Amino acid sequence: MTGLGNLIKRNIKLFFKDKGMFFSSLITPIILLVLYVTFLAGVYRDSFNSAFSGVVSDGIINALGGGQLVSSLLAVSCVTVSFCSNLLMVQDKTSGARKDITVSPVKKSTLALSYFLSSAVNTLVISFTALAVCFIYMLKTGWYMNFKDVLLIMLDVLLLTLFGTSLSSCVNFFLSTNGQASAVGTVVSAGYGFVCGAYMPISNFSPMLQKILSFLPGTYGTVLLRGHCLGGIFREMQKEHIPLAAIEEIKKSIDCTLFFFDRKVGTDMMYCVLCGAIALFVLLYILMNKLKKINN
Secondary structure, eight states, rough: OOOOHHHHHHHHHHHHHHHHHHHHHHHHHHHHHHIIIIIIIIHHHHHHHHHBBBBBBHHHHHHHHHHHHHHHHHHHHHHHHHHHTTHHHHHHHHHHHHHHHHHHHHHHHHHHHHHHHHHHHHHHHHHHHHHHHHHHHHHHHOOOOHHHHHHHHHHHHHHHHHHHHHHHHHHHHTSSSHHHHHHHHHHHHHHHHHTTTTOOOOOGHHHHHHHHTTTTTTHHHHHHHHHHHHHHHHHHHHHHTHHHHHHHHHHHHTTTSSSETEEEOOOOHHHHHHHHHHHHHHHHHHHHHHHHHHHH
């Protein structure tokens, strides 16, 4: 089992065979969805009702709440799930399996790449499963998206998953026990939603904190997802003759637009930042493995 393909197959099989690891990854978006629907859906709906009651239809208000909820859930789960699905890297260290594999004629860089690619595949399976459930939920709350919106959301989920996988690979590289991995996973699950603007719109933070968060790549992923989940709703609002200025203010208030030091960031630039962060973390992960090889 020395080829990259065989190592990837081995890692994927172990992930789905390990019921604890698989279900801990799968249950993360499910728990988030239940919590969001139970606690946040009403908050979002009441907030939009108080602001736009009598201005837009109830259908649009429900769809706004549903779209904001779904975008928040996907923005968080794509990254947090990757930390769960990337635990095999740590488990192989604790069990000694990594040493057994490296005894065979396999390059450490090949082994490192197999962890990254298999984790990306595992996380994508769970993320797109969560996305399918979210689409069903949006059909219930109000569907205003077209085919292009759906494709862009799928692209956003793909990129956020790769971002989460590359980030978790760099972090897990330094971990050597399951306890350390569990602690890191808990911190990421608890804190990531706040720093990426999923739990609370960045526009609600202080100006200084907004500037700091504008440096974080995950923030751009959240804004992209939110803009694409709600884009059809904003088009429908234009059809109902809602003033463009009012629509722009709504976009700002719920983070459908992002500002970098008071300059609006375009969609193309957001994708560049997210793709650049993925490339940077992947290169950093490769470099760390090469330096470890030299030191050993």
